[in-house]
Amino acid sequence: MTLIETSDLWKTYQMGAETIHALRGVSIQIQKGEYVAIMGPSGSGKSTLMNLIGCLDTASKGDYRLNGKLVSGMNDDELAAIRNREIGFVFQTFNLLPRATALHNVELPLIYNGTPARERNEKARLALTKVQLDDRMMHKPSELSGGQRQRVAIARALVNNPSIILADEPTGNLDSKTSEDIMLLFDHLYNQGNTIITVTHERDIANHAHRVLSILDGQIASDQAGARQKALTH
Amino acid sequence: MITGSLFKIAVDALRANKLRSGLTLLGVIIGVTSVMTIVSALQGMQDAIEEDLSQFGPSTFMVARIGMAMSDEEFFEKLKRKPITMKSVSLIEKGCSLCSKVSPRANTGARVKYKDQALRNVMISGVTADAFEVVEVQLAQGRFHTPDEDRMRRPVAFISDKLRENLFEGVDPLGKEITINGRKYTVIGTEKKSGPFGDNQERGYAYIPMSTYATQFGEPSRIMLAVKAVSVGALQDAMDQTRMILRSQRHVPFDKPDDFDILTADIVLDVINGFTRILRLALIGISSISLVVGGIVVMNIMMVSVTERTREIGIRKSLGARQKHILLQFLFESLMVTLAGGILGIVLGFLAAKGLMAKIDMNLAPSIAAISLGLAISGGVGLFFGIYPAMKAARLDPVKALSYE
Numbered sequence: 001m002t003l004i005e006t007s008d009l010w011k012t013y014q015m016g017a018e019t020i021h022a023l024r025g026v027s028i029q030i031q032k033g034e035y036v037a038i039m040g041p042s043g044s045g046k047s048t049l050m051n052l053i054g055c056l057d058t059a060s061k062g063d064y065r066l067n068g069k070l071v072s073g074m075n076d077d078e079l080a081a082i083r084n085r086e087i088g089f090v091f092q093t094f095n096l097l098p099r100a101t102a103l104h105n106v107e108l109p110l111i112y113n114g115t116p117a118r119e120r121n122e123k124a125r126l127a128l129t130k131v132q133l134d135d136r137m138m139h140k141p142s143e144l145s146g147g148q149r150q151r152v153a154i155a156r157a158l159v160n161n162p163s164i165i166l167a168d169e170p171t172g173n174l175d176s177k178t179s180e181d182i183m184l185l186f187d188h189l190y191n192q193g194n195t196i197i198t199v200t201h202e203r204d205i206a207n208h209a210h211r212v213l214s215i216l217d218g219q220i221a222s223d224q225a226g227a228r229q230k231a232l233t234h
Numbered sequence: 235m236i237t238g239s240l241f242k243i244a245v246d247a248l249r250a251n252k253l254r255s256g257l258t259l260l261g262v263i264i265g266v267t268s269v270m271t272i273v274s275a276l277q278g279m280q281d282a283i284e285e286d287l288s289q290f291g292p293s294t295f296m297v298a299r300i301g302m303a304m305s306d307e308e309f310f311e312k313l314k315r316k317p318i319t320m321k322s323v324s325l326i327e328k329g330c331s332l333c334s335k336v337s338p339r340a341n342t343g344a345r346v347k348y349k350d351q352a353l354r355n356v357m358i359s360g361v362t363a364d365a366f367e368v369v370e371v372q373l374a375q376g377r378f379h380t381p382d383e384d385r386m387r388r389p390v391a392f393i394s395d396k397l398r399e400n401l402f403e404g405v406d407p408l409g410k411e412i413t414i415n416g417r418k419y420t421v422i423g424t425e426k427k428s429g430p431f432g433d434n435q436e437r438g439y440a441y442i443p444m445s446t447y448a449t450q451f452g453e454p455s456r457i458m459l460a461v462k463a464v465s466v467g468a469l470q471d472a473m474d475q476t477r478m479i480l481r482s483q484r485h486v487p488f489d490k491p492d493d494f495d496i497l498t499a500d501i502v503l504d505v506i507n508g509f510t511r512i513l514r515l516a517l518i519g520i521s522s523i524s525l526v527v528g529g530i531v532v533m534n535i536m537m538v539s540v541t542e543r544t545r546e547i548g549i550r551k552s553l554g555a556r557q558k559h560i561l562l563q564f565l566f567e568s569l570m571v572t573l574a575g576g577i578l579g580i581v582l583g584f585l586a587a588k589g590l591m592a593k594i595d596m597n598l599a600p601s602i603a604a605i606s607l608g609l610a611i612s613g614g615v616g617l618f619f620g621i622y623p624a625m626k627a628a629r630l631d632p633v634k635a636l637s638y639e
Contacts, residue, residue, distance in 0.1 A: 051633050054552075056551075056552060056632045056633050056636070057631075057632075057633050076556075076557055077556040077557055077558075080551060080554050080555060080556045080557075081554065081556070083551075083552060083553065083554045084553065084554020085554070089552050089553070091636070095545070095548075095549045095552070095636065096549075097546060097549060099246070099250050100246075108549075108550065108553045109553045109554055111236065111239045111240075111243075112236065112550075112553060112554040112555045112556070112559055113554065114236045117239075156553070160554075
């Protein structure tokens with residue numbers, strides 16, 4: 001089942017007198033249950049592509065279908081609803097609310113779809129248990145290590161059972177040992193049937209994926225099976 | 235459901251920034267307090283004036299040569315008028331079918347003395363016994379004079395609270411003998427303390443029977459009348475009948491205005507209100523400036539808060555918060571601050587106004603109208619000055635907000 005389908009996606013910025021084409025006609029398809037890495041150097045347009053896939057931004061030209069629904073052309077609030085239901089973000093800088101507990105941070109997506117408080121609490125606890133943070137629920141981000149913070153963010157991404165987990169340089173702020181732990185967690189989530197898209201410029205991280213999309217100058221340069229995929233032959 | 239959660243988020247944000255919330259609160263408190271002080275004090279004055287005028291009674295009107303003059307010129311013009319005499323009393327009694335009582339009143343100044351206490355130029359009013367039915371004089375102790383006492387020219391006096399205070403400090407005045415221009419009178423009653431506007435005679439005043447008055451000061455050549463209509467509904471028609479009787483008695487040509495004044499409580503109130511309107515508007519206007527300043531404080535702080543929390547807004551939006559969710563979150567913050575400030579401002583403003591009123595011996599009761607007005611004003615300030623920062627927050631672009639440092 002095709003989850004993501006973009007056709008000839010363009011994103012153009014106006015910087016003063018200069019016109020910058022961040023994306024120049026990107027057409028990709030991603031199936032449900034895939035683990036895809038989007039790779040490319042900085043300035044290649046991979047973050048722009050991630051923003052479009054994550055419905056944080058809209059394309060200047062071209063169509064984007066998510067779960068069969070045409071997302072390009074939706075307004076701000078419709079996009080917010082899609083983000084809430086379909087997408088779980090994991091950011092490089094974690095993006096947790098500093099003053100809120102881990103539990104409250106995980107509850108946030110549920111607040112905005114009107115989940116009743118008790119159910120919210122149960123689901124958030126369950127999500128935190130899944131990332132082995134059941135003993136840190138009432139801690140604030142400042143009381144957690146980098147790896148723990150990222151696991152809170154992953155729990156938050158999972159809590160609404162989204163179609164895609166979208167990770168933007170998820171290990172960019174972590175040491176290599178912790179990075180490996182986080183990537184193992186992604187592997188585990190993938191094995192449970194989640195669709196995962198990571199955006200990265202690190203080959204090691206991309207190697208966890210079973211498919212690697214390389215992007216260069218706003219265009220897809222290559223679309224290959226990942227290293228692991230080759231090795232394990234799923 | 236969502237609204238409740240957003241409300242809680244707003245409360246948490248306010249609590250997390252106690253100093254900032256406190257300063258905003260202070261701005262609102264000062265603004266609301268100043269407006270509420272002025273509004274409550276003005277309301278208190280208005281109530282006091284109305285209470286004083288209620289002595290008139292709802293179906294009573296006054297007829298006088300000079301009822302009211304709003305300027306010197308008007309006063310001097312009215313001085314040329316012929317006096318109203320006792321003859322008018324019987325004419326109105328006969329001719330006005332809708333008048334139930336006509337009570338004449340003659341005034342003069344006299345020297346009043348009790349033992350060593352003497353006062354010059356105290357207003358002495360000669361009134362018939364039914365004056366106390368026409369004009370609602372409040373009895374503190376004792377009684378008014380009776381028709382019999384009037385007929386028999388008894389030397390009895392009913393004194394105002396001010397006069398009692400001036401003459402009888404710490405002494406029960408009932409049955410005591412005072413002298414008016416040397417003639418002995420027995421005090422038979424005292425009037426209740428009236429409002430600050432009721433007793434405009436600094437030394438106080440005394441009522442004595444009309445016939446006694448005529449005996450001592452001579453048959454009065456100029457009087458004023460208090461007339462009671464048969465009912466409240468008939469007041470206007472009774473005034474018209476009286477007006478026609480007096481115009482014909484005084485030979486006023488049909489194309490000339492009345493050469494006497496007819497007053498009711500409402501007419502007096504209208505005149506006073508018209509006279510003080512500009513002053514009241516100016517006071518409310520000036521006090522409103524601090525409210526606007528308070529509002530600007532709210533707006534300023536909310537703008538800073540939105541900028542400071544740009545990233546938080548980006549995070550919330552990435553997790554599915556819609557524009558209205560962000561809008562409500564920030565609007566709740568400004569509303570909560572202004573309403574809390576409003577409640578405190580209402581209380582402080584009321585206490586300040588009460589203090590002011592106490593200086594002129596007036597009481598002030600909290601009124602539902604003033605409280606609702608205060609709440610409406612503070613809520614309005616929160617909405618008006620909070621909506622722009624909240625909209626700014628709601629419309630932030632999630633990508634830009636997330637990358638904000």
